[in-house]
Amino acid sequence: MLLEPDRLFPVEPSSRSLARALYESIADLPIVSPHGHCDPSWFAKNERFPNPADLFVIPDHYVFRMLVSQGVPMADLGVPRVDGGETEKDPHKIWSLFAKYFYLLRGTPSSLWLEHSFQEVFGFDEPLTENSAQAYYDHIDAKLATPEFLPRALFDSFGIEALATTEGALDDLKWHKMIKDSGWSGNVITTYRPDTVVDPDAAGFADNVRAFCELTGEDPNDWEGYLNAHRKRRAFFKSMGATASDHGHPSAVTADLPKPEAAGLFAKVMSGDFTAQEAEQFRGQMLTEMARMSLDDGLVLQIHPGSRRNHSDPVAAQFGRDKGFDIPGRTDYVAALKPMLDAVGMEPNLTIILFTLDETSYSRELAPLAGAYPALRLGPPWWFFDSYEGIKRFREQATETAGFYNTVGFNDDTRAFCSIPARHDVARRSDCAYLATLVGTGRLRESEAFEVAHDLTYRLVKEAYRL
Template structure:
């Protein structure tokens, strides 16, 4: 029989009674604060069109690769999960598969978020299981049809003040214009410039993208024209409210090349004759150029490195990207990014947020870098690390060197719209727990801890992302 799973009001707090009481007090001060989400992947058309959600599976499973990857690892097939656009699966059957395998999610961040969503949004207070799969599916489906459950109504209910999306450089940003022009829409939905596929010669379709970029901008077909076209698209994003440019790279390497080498590499890249060493130098030079442009136009530069995308070639060819097989690799910042910091690290107004999925970087490299360069901030735990224990390890690794105010504030980095409150609530609870320990150990005063807890959800992300 399914067991009850009513949310524990002290979840994620320390077990020691006095420290738990302090955590409760600190959390209470920020629990209802508006959400600032300066980096994520929610589709802005969801809010612009305000169409009702399709069904429970589309809402909670299909677009969440945290969920689908573990289902695949547990023996489910991509086709039966509805991940083949040409062969849609039965939504109820997919939900049954999740219920069948729900026990395998125990202890994962995905289970924590989904339990929060089921309880808080749908009043479901029992563990998923085959016996209740149809009942829970029907309950969610009924709720989805209610007028109070449209994307915009949930945006209000979630108390989202700022939501940043991730967008292709050639996107016309029509959805963002629609939302910005609507006086009844609360909060801000901001685009984020994401140029990876236009900077990496080894990305599929690189030459075609550059051809379109240059054609739409009317720029010359040389490297100078290419840079001008990218700068023009960045300006388009700034005009539509963007505050940051995001860079997902395998390695955060930067090269300051002379004009002749840059021109030669660009020509070879467009012609498809660049070898892997040349492609690496070109990518590194373009990361350097993106920093230069951020100094010029003020966009915050965020770097998300260290992931081997699409690890399983057959899966990528059959089902495309973002299917859960992006796997972390070792990463190094100190030497790799030094040319960029030598040139721009002390520039007034330049903000560089460095993320890591390799935990060894936190205390060894990122905290020391952020503890010296005014431009550098340590990005929040990301992807596989945005989980309770990993978040606490991050705070322990970073705080003694860089403090709290050289970090980014929480980043949910999610495509799963309904999980945003659960993720931010978890972060607030964990920061309260960490601060409570510092207070209990006499390392931070209680008034200071209250201020830090509040700043972590508001003042810090506003400062880092120039909001």
């Protein structure tokens, strides 16, 4: 086998035995994936994945950023360019290069995720190396040509109960409509992501807002019309299954301005003549507005702040956004969230899920906030911290103050489809290891540990996201 059966469990024998028993009790529970970036067209068209490179390498920035950090050109890995430059098109060459440098992923969660996919999905029992690259490629490619490896069949075989994708406010959701009309029973829903019509620093912001308002029959020069456009689009997304909105802001800043000031700020950002501070304030005002809308329509509000996106200007110019050069930054939550929390934080029927890329904030800020405000819940470790160590640190730092029941289970947040069961498996093993340690040190009864394991795996995510 590629994978150690007791991976991620404690070394001490009695704790390992309990962790194994806890894991076995929840290992086969359905996967609920409430937030991610899979392409809905996969399930709408249900066509074969083109080749192993397109499945495992080209879309996965976790993979190619590591190789790039060791000097492998991004273009040689088949990552499309936006500047018209050449990029490798031959999937065999891309796969061979990936296999040659696969060792660079040793010790990372990507290694665990990939080897889980290789073993559990494709049946490999020998590691991927430069020498085995061709055999790997041929075997995976042959499997992808069979009905059992079409997207919908894999969705079912992975045991996915629900999967949420993420679409922008201007998206027509045609793929989701096609899925609904197909008669397929798979539950693939959308998530409302309005960043391009909320962030004044987004490329083409004013044009985006005008198109947004035209789409909804609202006046782009009127603050109330702009808010009504959001309400209408949220309703449309809800009609296509959405249970949540998502907001990827540079910071966690919120604001709650009087209506005339908010209207004036909207006019200013639409004019294009605004400062960085005004752009930040507008984004913050919109988080509070979205929270109020959530009270009306029931959508869960997710906030993903703190990523310093597209850190490399040359990479962004050559390859575009989201190419592995987003870097975590320090994030303030206590002062930043106060205006929104003063407005809606005590609402028990509102769910605001907070994420972070600043781990120093777990015990100092996030856990105390979620442990006090009824509207707040803590999202799981995200992005760079979606790992055994990241999950362990999260549980150790957040549980003492926020408990388990102010958290929301696990989100895989992936574009790499075959990594979904692998990521959930790592999360389940990591949580069971932590629970076994609590039992071993007398902080949790064994019977409670089995109940909490089930809740962390299944119940909390369904309740938090209203699935």
